Amino acid sequence: MIEKREKAQPRSLTLKENNYSFFSLAKNAFSKHKNWPQAWRSTEPKPEYDVIVVGAGGHGLATAYYLAKEHGSKNIAVIDKGWLGGGNTGRNTTIIRSNYMWDESAGIYEHSLKLWETLSHELNFNTMFSQRGVLTLAHTEHELKEMTRRVEAIRLNGIDSEVLNPRAIKQIVPIIDINPQLRYPVMGGFIQRRGGTARHDAVAWGYARAADQLGVDIIQNCEVTGFNIKKGTITAVKTVKGEIKANKVACVVAGHAGVIAEMAGFRLPIDSRPLQALVSEPIKPILDTVIMSNSVHMYVSQSDKGELVLGAGADSYNSYSQRGSLNIIEGMLAAAVELFPVFSRLRMLRSWGGIVDTCPDASPIISKTPVKNLYFNCGWGTGGFKATPGSGHVFADLVAKDEPNSLAAPFSLDRFVGGYLIDEHGAAGVAH
Amino acid sequence: MLHIECPWCGFRDDAEFHYGGEAHITRPDPSKTLTDEKFSEYLFLKTNTKGLILERWCHRSGCRRWFNVLRNTITNEILEVYPVTETPSSKQGKETYDRNWRRISPSKKTPKTDEAK
Numbered sequence: 219m220i221e222k223r224e225k226a227q228p229r230s231l232t233l234k235e236n237n238y239s240f241f242s243l244a245k246n247a248f249s250k251h252k253n254w255p256q257a258w259r260s261t262e263p264k265p266e267y268d269v270i271v272v273g274a275g276g277h278g279l280a281t282a283y284y285l286a287k288e289h290g291s292k293n294i295a296v297i298d299k300g301w302l303g304g305g306n307t308g309r310n311t312t313i314i315r316s317n318y319m320w321d322e323s324a325g326i327y328e329h330s331l332k333l334w335e336t337l338s339h340e341l342n343f344n345t346m347f348s349q350r351g352v353l354t355l356a357h358t359e360h361e362l363k364e365m366t367r368r369v370e371a372i373r374l375n376g377i378d379s380e381v382l383n384p385r386a387i388k389q390i391v392p393i394i395d396i397n398p399q400l401r402y403p404v405m406g407g408f409i410q411r412r413g414g415t416a417r418h419d420a421v422a423w424g425y426a427r428a429a430d431q432l433g434v435d436i437i438q439n440c441e442v443t444g445f446n447i448k449k450g451t452i453t454a455v456k457t458v459k460g461e462i463k464a465n466k467v468a469c470v471v472a473g474h475a476g477v478i479a480e481m482a483g484f485r486l487p488i489d490s491r492p493l494q495a496l497v498s499e500p501i502k503p504i505l506d507t508v509i510m511s512n513s514v515h516m517y518v519s520q521s522d523k524g525e526l527v528l529g530a531g532a533d534s535y536n537s538y539s540q541r542g543s544l545n546i547i548e549g550m551l552a553a554a555v556e557l558f559p560v561f562s563r564l565r566m567l568r569s570w571g572g573i574v575d576t577c578p579d580a581s582p583i584i585s586k587t588p589v590k591n592l593y594f595n596c597g598w599g600t601g602g603f604k605a606t607p608g609s610g611h612v613f614a615d616l617v618a619k620d621e622p623n624s625l626a627a628p629f630s631l632d633r634f635v636g637g638y639l640i641d642e643h644g645a646a647g648v649a650h
Numbered sequence: 651m652l653h654i655e656c657p658w659c660g661f662r663d664d665a666e667f668h669y670g671g672e673a674h675i676t677r678p679d680p681s682k683t684l685t686d687e688k689f690s691e692y693l694f695l696k697t698n699t700k701g702l703i704l705e706r707w708c709h710r711s712g713c714r715r716w717f718n719v720l721r722n723t724i725t726n727e728i729l730e731v732y733p734v735t736e737t738p739s740s741k742q743g744k745e746t747y748d749r750n751w752r753r754i755s756p757s758k759k760t761p762k763t764d765e766a767k
């Protein structure tokens with residue numbers, strides 16, 4: 219149990235005291251940017267909280283933010299075993315879109331995309347959300363037909379989506395090779411123009427700062443090692459910094475969901491696997507949209523710094539090693555060079571891996587659990603960055619009310635017993 | 651990249667293999683007593699341990715035969731390779747087999763939180 223500390227926690231600054239604006243930028247320029255106030259406090263745990271969010275990734279921080287902002291919860295902590303945003307939030311390739319096929323997915327991902335559209339303003343933090351469009355290619359007749367059907371389903375849900383022919387694609391992406399002689403020729407594609415990218419770290423930092431301003435404690439280097447469960451109800455979280463009491467515990471730990479569930483005595487339908495990405499040396503602007511191809515297995519975008527950001531599929535086997543197999547990268551680069559011959563002389567600068575939590579139906583879990591007052595949000599697998607705001611928003615609702623709202627309800631754990639799976643392999647196969 | 655020792659072909663890169671997931675899952679008897687919960691457990695729930703796991707591999711681009719492996723999912727070290735029809739024989743393999751929640755009787759299935767890691 220954590221002793222009552224003698225020193226008070228540092229006080230969190232209000233938005234008024236630490237508002238980012240043109241004025242504050244100009245003011246701080248006079249002191250050579252040396253006097254910017256700290257964006258959030260790093261705190262030590264209090265003995266007790268109303269809600270403890272485990273996992274300070276984007277989803278966990280968003281959950282805490284919306285709990286404080288929309289549900290008036292006062293006594294909230296977010297704890298992480300490492301540094302905030304150091305999990306998949308800081309490792310992903312930042313593709314954002316809402317063009318999923320089933321109604322349930324359209325609901326949650328579009329809710330999220332709408333929140334993205336106003337997020338920088340809401341958080342007073344530039345998330346660099348850029349609606350540069352997400353273009354998915356088709357390489358076979360069959361894939362094109364299936365894509366057309368998907369586009370119609372997406373449009374029926376009121377989400378923007380259009381099929382493009384190779385000539386239209388070439389207009390948007392002049393560097394692409396649409397030669398019909400290719401091994402996998404570009405036969406067409408579909409685009410969601412409202413899709414795009416955002417700055418991954420900025421999302422974590424923006425939510426952290428905004429949550430801190432509402433009094434949320436952010437506790438880093440505080441690994442959860444177990445739970446105290448009395449009569450089927452959660453009462454405390456055991457951590458390397460001692461035991462912390464909590465009325466409710468919300469776990470958002472992505473690849474480690476299975477490990478944490480095991481601590482609470484139950485299992486999840488989740489496999490944890492490495493997913494890799496890599497970036498090239500920076501070059502001049504050459505690609506101003508996001509290109510994905512499920513059948514040749516690669517996707518690429520160009521960051522504002524000029525680096526090409528590339529990724530592909532997850533490894534086929536379970537692992538927590540945060541590094542994947544080289545053959546995945548080899549295959550992805552071969553596909554990229556075939557589609558974009560101009561990339562062939564680029565050097566790659568870095569590659570890395572994250573551990574993604576994949577579900578049998580490629581849809582997330584936002585749910586109560588067999589333990590009362592313990593909630594899980596996981597299973598986003600290879601594609602949860604885009605859902606960060608929406609996921610945090612509906613999860614906060616679930617934690618506050620102990621009932622899922624209509625957007626979250628289809629993603630509860632009992633779908634694996636009742637059989638109401640939301641099969642999004644078609645939308646999530648490789649693509650993010 | 652994993653370097654897997656096929657019992658028939660020797661060490662090969664993981665690109666030649668197909669992953670078969672967790673080993674030793676028994677399909678429940680489809681009698682009238684089979685509940686949705688039990689079947690869901692069989693079909694969907696994963697062991698997904700951070701540490702030692704028992705798993706199946708098939709040498710798809712080689713001899714096309716199946717075999718079982720004891721692997722550490724933190725370091726990717728392969729500690730034992732054994733036939734699909736058998737249970738592991740190494741000490742760590744046996745412990746991993748016995749400790750698995752599927753082989754603990756229902757009354758003991760929920761581990762006491764105190765002893766949980």
Ligand SMILES: Cc1cc2nc3c(=O)[nH]c(=O)nc-3n(C[C@H](O)[C@H](O)[C@H](O)COP(=O)(O)OP(=O)(O)OC[C@H]3O[C@@H](n4cnc5c(N)ncnc54)[C@H](O)[C@@H]3O)c2cc1C
Pocket residue numbers: 272273274275276277278297298299300301302303304305306307308309310311312313314440441442443470471472473474478493494495529570571572573574598599600601602603604605650
């Ligand atoms: C290479 C790669 C590319 C991707 N590309 C995309 C993409 O283009 N678009 C997209 O939408 N999605 C993408 N994703 C998926 C996306 O990154 C994730 O779905 C999303 O970021 C998950 O966010 P999160 O906050 O739930 O998890 P995380 O950011 O992983 O946060 C979980 C946190 O839990 C903490 N934690 C774990 N165990 C414990 C413990 N015992 N105690 C305390 N804390 C603990 C971790 O330290 C971590 O900080 C990609 C993922 C990877 C790896």
Ligand SMILES: [Zn+2]
Pocket residue numbers: 656657658659660709712713714715
């Ligand atoms: Zn073989």
